[in-house]
Amino acid sequence: MxxxxxxxxxxxxxxxxxxxxxxxxxxxxxxxxxxxxxxxxxxxxxxxxxxxxxxxxxxxxxxxxxxxxxxxxxxxxxxxxxxxxxxxxxxxxxxxxxxxxxxxxxxxxxxxxxxxxxxxxxxxxxxxxxxxxxxxxxxxxxxxxxxxxxxxxxxxxxxxxxxxxxxxxxxxxxxMPRVDQPVGGKRLMTNPDDVVRSWVGGFGYAKVGANYGPSLQATEAAYRQGYHQILWLYGPNGDCTEAGGSNFFVVWKRKDGKKELITAPLDDQLILDGVTRRSCLDLAKDRLEDEIEVTERKFTIGEIQEAVSEGRLLEAFAAGTAVSSDS
CATH class of the missing domain: 3.30.470.10 (Aminotransferase class 4, branched-chain amino acid transferase, N-terminal domain)
Known part of the structure; x- marks a missing residue:
C-alpha cells in the first residue's frame, strides 16, 4: 500500500x-x-x-x-x-x-x-x-x-x-573528532577464506546495520595482529571488494605501462555505491584524463601481489565519509 x-x-x-x-x-x-x-x-x-x-x-x-x-x-x-x-x-x-x-x-x-x-x-x-x-x-x-x-x-x-x-x-x-591517518598509512589484512562481508544476491550495496555488526569479529582479530582494517575478498579468485567499511582503490602501472586507477564495480551489488567513491572517480576522469585511466572492474588480490612483485604498485587507498586514507 x-x-x-x-x-x-x-x-x-x-x-x-x-x-x-x-x-x-x-x-x-x-x-x-x-x-x-x-x-x-x-x-x-x-x-x-x-x-x-x-x-x-x-x-x-x-x-x-x-x-x-x-x-x-x-x-x-x-x-x-x-x-x-x-x-x-x-x-x-x-x-x-x-x-x-x-x-x-x-x-x-x-x-x-x-x-x-x-x-x-x-x-x-x-x-x-x-x-x-x-x-x-x-x-x-x-x-x-x-x-x-x-x-x-x-x-x-x-x-x-x-x-x-x-x-x-x-x-x-x-x-565527532577528526580521524587522522595512521603514521605510515593503514595496514590491511586480507580476510580468512571462511569470512566474507557481502555476497552476490545479498545486500552489501545497501547501508543497513546488518552489513556492519557481523564484520567486527574478524576486524577485532585483525586489530590484535597489528592491522587497522580488513581488505575484504570475495569468491574463489579473491576479488577485492572493500577495506573495512570503505571503498578500496589501487593505483598501479599496467603491464603496457599505462597508469590505472582501479576499484571494484557496482554491477554485482557487492559493495556500497559510495559518495566519496564516485567523487574520486569523477575527479580523476575530469582532471587526470591525460595521466591515468579510470577503471571499474573486478580485480584480485593475486593481481595486487603480482604488481608488487614487479614494482608496478604505486598506491592504494580507502575512501569513505568517515575517513579517507592511504594504505
Whole structure:
C-alpha cells in the first residue's frame, strides 16, 4: 500500500530546547567514548495506512520503543552518514547530500521500509544543520564538522517476519573528532577464506546495520595482529571488494605501462555505491584524463601481489565519509 501522506518538510514543527548543552572542546571529544550529539533532532513517524506524520524538530533525547519493535528483532533499519563542514571562509557546507538522500531511499526499499521523497529528506537535513550549526560549529572552529546521521527503523510491535507496518525516521547530528591517518598509512589484512562481508544476491550495496555488526569479529582479530582494517575478498579468485567499511582503490602501472586507477564495480551489488567513491572517480576522469585511466572492474588480490612483485604498485587507498586514507 502506498503512503497516504508523503514526507513533507514544509510542514516541519519546531520545539526548541530550553536546556542547551555545553559544546565540547577537542580534548573532551578525544576522551569521550560515546558520540556526543547536538541539542536537537528531527523525527517523523510512518504508518502503512496514514503515511508520514508531520515532521518535528525537537530536543535530542531517547525514544520509547516496545521490546517487540521489529527493528530490534529483524534488523529493519537503515541509515546514512554525511558531514556538515565549517569552511575556513566561515560558511557551513554539505557535500553531495542529494546522493546520500537517494541512497537512503534505496536502502529503505531494500529492507521493506517506507518510501519517501529524497528531496524532502534533504530539506530536513539542511534545516537541522542550520538550527544547530551556528552554536556547535562556530566560525572559530574552521575545518571541523558535524556527522549527519539520518536513520529509518521499523517500529511495529508484532513479532513475526513480515513487512513493517510502522516506522520512524530520525535525523541526528554527532559532534565527532577528526580521524587522522595512521603514521605510515593503514595496514590491511586480507580476510580468512571462511569470512566474507557481502555476497552476490545479498545486500552489501545497501547501508543497513546488518552489513556492519557481523564484520567486527574478524576486524577485532585483525586489530590484535597489528592491522587497522580488513581488505575484504570475495569468491574463489579473491576479488577485492572493500577495506573495512570503505571503498578500496589501487593505483598501479599496467603491464603496457599505462597508469590505472582501479576499484571494484557496482554491477554485482557487492559493495556500497559510495559518495566519496564516485567523487574520486569523477575527479580523476575530469582532471587526470591525460595521466591515468579510470577503471571499474573486478580485480584480485593475486593481481595486487603480482604488481608488487614487479614494482608496478604505486598506491592504494580507502575512501569513505568517515575517513579517507592511504594504505
Amino acid at each position: 502506498e503512503s497516504a501522506q508523503p514526507l513533507d518538510a514544509s510542514q516541519l514543527r519546531y520545539q526548541y530546547t530550553t536546556t542547551p548543552r555545553e559544546v565540547p572542546d577537542a580534548e573532551i571529544l578525544a576522551k569521550n567514548k560515546q558520540t556526543i550529539c547536538t541539542d536537537h533532532m528531527i523525527v517523523a513517524s510512518w504508518d502503512v495506512n496514514s503515511g508520514w506524520s508531520t515532521p518535528e524538530l525537537k530536543p535530542y533525547g531517547p525514544f520509547n520503543l516496545l521490546p517487540t519493535a521489529s527493528c530490534l528483532h529483524y534488523a529493519y533499519e537503515c541509515f546514512e552518514g554525511l558531514k556538515a563542514y565549517r569552511g575556513h571562509d566561515g560558511k557551513l557546507r554539505m557535500f553531495r547530500s542529494d546522493r546520500n538522500s537517494q541512497r537512503l531511499l534505496m536502502s529503505s526499499e531494500r529492507i521493506s521500509l517506507p518510501k519517501f521523497d529524497p528531496i524532502e529528506l534533504e530539506k530536513l537535513i539542511y534545516t537541522l544543520v542550520s538550527v544547530d550549526g551556528a552554536r556547535w560549529l562556530p566560525k572559530t572552529r574552521a575545518g571541523d564538522f558535524l556527522y549527519v546521521r539520518p536513520t529509518i527503523i521499523g517500529t511495529d510491535s508484532q513479532i513475526g517476519v513480515a513487512k513493517p507496518t510502522a516506522a520512524l525516521l530520525y535525523i541526528i547530528l554527532g559532534y
